[in-house]
Amino acid sequence: xxxxxxxxxxxxxxxxxxxxxxxxxxxxxxxxxxxxxxxxxxxxxxxxxxxxxxxxxxxxxxxxxxxxxxxxxxxxxxxxxxxxxxxxxxxxxxxxxxxxxxxxxxxxxxxxxxxxxxxxxxxxxxxxxxxxxxxxxxxxxxxxxxxxxxxxxxxxxxxxxxxxxxxxxxxxxxxxxxxxxxxxxxxxxxxxxxxxxxxxxxxxxxxxxxxxxxxxxxxxxxxxxxxxxxxxxxxxxxxxxxxxxxxxxxxxxxxxxxxxx
Amino acid sequence: xxxxxxxxxxxxxxxxxxxxxxxxxxxxxxxxxxxxxxxxxxxxxxxxxxxxxxxxxxxxxxxxxxxxxxxxxxxxxxxxxxxxxxxxxxxxxxxxxxxxxxxxxxxxxxxxxxxxxxxxxxxxxxxxxxxxxxxxxxxxxxxxxxxxxxxxxxxxxxxxxxxxxxxxxxxxxxxxxxxxxxxxxxxxxxxxxxxxxxxxxxxxxxxxxxxxxxxxxxxxxxxxxxxxxxxxxxxxxxxxxxxxxxxxxxxxxxxxxxxxx
DNA sequence: TTGACAACATACTCGGTAGTATGTTCCCTA
DNA sequence: TAGGGAACATACTACCGAGTATGTTGTCAA
Numbered sequence: 001x002x003x004x005x006x007x008x009x010x011x012x013x014x015x016x017x018x019x020x021x022x023x024x025x026x027x028x029x030x031x032x033x034x035x036x037x038x039x040x041x042x043x044x045x046x047x048x049x050x051x052x053x054x055x056x057x058x059x060x061x062x063x064x065x066x067x068x069x070x071x072x073x074x075x076x077x078x079x080x081x082x083x084x085x086x087x088x089x090x091x092x093x094x095x096x097x098x099x100x101x102x103x104x105x106x107x108x109x110x111x112x113x114x115x116x117x118x119x120x121x122x123x124x125x126x127x128x129x130x131x132x133x134x135x136x137x138x139x140x141x142x143x144x145x146x147x148x149x150x151x152x153x154x155x156x157x158x159x160x161x162x163x164x165x166x167x168x169x170x171x172x173x174x175x176x177x178x179x180x181x182x183x184x185x186x187x188x189x190x191x192x193x194x195x196x197x198x199x200x201x202x203x204x205x206x207x208x209x210x211x212x213x214x215x216x217x218x219x220x221x222x223x224x225x226x227x228x229x230x231x232x233x234x235x236x237x238x239x240x241x242x243x244x245x246x247x248x249x250x251x252x253x254x255x256x257x258x259x260x261x
Numbered sequence: 262x263x264x265x266x267x268x269x270x271x272x273x274x275x276x277x278x279x280x281x282x283x284x285x286x287x288x289x290x291x292x293x294x295x296x297x298x299x300x301x302x303x304x305x306x307x308x309x310x311x312x313x314x315x316x317x318x319x320x321x322x323x324x325x326x327x328x329x330x331x332x333x334x335x336x337x338x339x340x341x342x343x344x345x346x347x348x349x350x351x352x353x354x355x356x357x358x359x360x361x362x363x364x365x366x367x368x369x370x371x372x373x374x375x376x377x378x379x380x381x382x383x384x385x386x387x388x389x390x391x392x393x394x395x396x397x398x399x400x401x402x403x404x405x406x407x408x409x410x411x412x413x414x415x416x417x418x419x420x421x422x423x424x425x426x427x428x429x430x431x432x433x434x435x436x437x438x439x440x441x442x443x444x445x446x447x448x449x450x451x452x453x454x455x456x457x458x459x460x461x462x463x464x465x466x467x468x469x470x471x472x473x474x475x476x477x478x479x480x481x482x483x484x485x486x487x488x489x490x491x492x493x494x495x496x497x498x499x500x501x502x503x504x505x506x507x508x509x510x511x512x513x514x515x516x517x518x519x520x521x522x
Numbered sequence: 523t524t525g526a527c528a529a530c531a532t533a534c535t536c537g538g539t540a541g542t543a544t545g546t547t548c549c550c551t552a
Numbered sequence: 553t554a555g556g557g558a559a560c561a562t563a564c565t566a567c568c569g570a571g572t573a574t575g576t577t578g579t580c581a582a
Contacts, residue, residue, distance in 0.1 A: 134305075
């Protein structure tokens with residue numbers, strides 16, 4: 001049930017650990033990705049140092065460079081993982097055979113929820129888009145970056161198609177569909193820049209927020225969603241992502257991972 | 262007609278050049294701010310170096326450090342200038358005694374247009390918000406940063422009030438006004454991340470784009486704007502900002518400003 | 523049991539960059 | 553017409569951070 005989805009996304013990890021002990025290796029890489037996502041979220045790609053990531057991991061550079069060739073590669077891996085999370089949340093909904101209006105509403109909700117649940121990764125995605133305009137150093141990296149942007153575009157294209165379908169079926173007064181799609185996603189993505197959990201019921205809080213955003217976005221399309229769509233979504237299963245704040249960990253004290261007294 | 266506006270924004274330049282030759286000094290500082298805005302736009306605060314800015318200016322570090330204490334100070338100055346541009350565009354409209362619906366429509370248009378016309382500065386504003394969450398190094402800078410965020414909040418508050426007024430007068434089905442305001446601005450700000458001029462009629466292109474965005478945003482509020490608002494705005498006078506692309510200038514060749522043969 | 527390899531840690535190099543210290547030029551004033 | 557200061561340029565320091573080279577430990581297979 002999760003095999004045919006993956007569409008064209010290259011599987012998450014890349015480093016040459018074919019066969020061997022794939023499970024443990026994958027776990028370690030995931031931990032690195034999580035730590036990196038946190039650092040990139042808080043400091044940005046340029047300002048975050050590899051040593052920062054290592055400190056969060058309670059490890060040293062060596063561990064990271066053993067799995068990733070460069071800082072840029074690490075960033076790209078985090079980006080891929082973020083996009084994979086988005087696809088896993090939205091693509092199944094996109095492939096369902098539901099009415100256009102209901103479909104776009106559900107897609108929007110899934111997107112908004114995975115965004116709130118996996119904030120650090122989503123921030124990296126935003127940076128990746130930004131990075132695209134300035135230009136990543138080497139030519140080889142530029143190529144990789146182009147790949148990532150293409151994935152991003154495929155993702156946006158799902159929404160564009162879904163929106164086009166609604167505009168068509170409901171005869172909505174929207175003429176510029178690419179722009180409408182961007183505005184639509186801009187509303188949903190907005191929370192990346194300011195959201196942080198307020199009360200204890202984090203999940204309920206996020207669902208309520210997402211619903212409001214989706215309502216706004218749908219109205220932006222001049223579409224009135226069937227209220228039924230918003231019910232029964234109260235307990236969607238979005239996996240909880242890494243959420244620590246780094247300000248605590250980030251005192252200069254270098255981590256001493258192997259303190260064998 | 263431009264004196265009573267300035268509200269609470271500290272005047273643009275800060276360095277101790279009271280009296281003396283304020284005009285020439287101001288010009289030079291403006292040039293630095295423009296160059297810095299371009300660099301920060303393209304590389305981000307962390308990745309952009311002071312030497313980069315100097316290169317764009319066809320000058321050296323000395324000139325920049327003569328006017329600004331540190332890189333952070335320079336960034337803040339650019340931020341202030343960006344906010345000032347926004348206020349100059351929107352505050353007069355906000356202070357007009359027009360009907361709520363027309364007012365918010367005009368404010369939105371002004372905002373969208375100044376955004377498109379002054380893109381580099383607007384990108385810096387986005388970075389400033391981001392920077393707020395991570396924390397600027399020293400305590401003194403943190404204080405300054407808080408000032409800037411407060412200015413930003415005052416700006417957003419104008420929109421929140423205007424939106425609240427519309428919701429009230431038109432009895433719109435919007436209950437969470439702060440969130441609605443954020444979504445509203447998210448739509449208008451979206452173009453910062455992807456817009457670049459396509460055809461020669463830059464101004465016309467920008468107006469058409471802005472109008473579409475405003476339409477989307479207003480529909481998001483469930484508000485139907487009077488079509489008349491969008492006419493007669495075809496030639497609003499937004500001053501054209503710096504728009505060069507840096508990729509040309511950014512070859513390592515160090516600028517030789519005073520090549521007196 | 524040995525040795526080969528993965529998964530790290532440690533210890534280094536080296537380029538880039540913020541900031542400083544010190545010229546140099548020009549203008550304006552006394 | 554000295555001279556003082558503004559507005560830069562030049563030359564330098566000090567540090568941080570990416571990447572590398574090399575050691576160390578555990579594990580597993582033959």
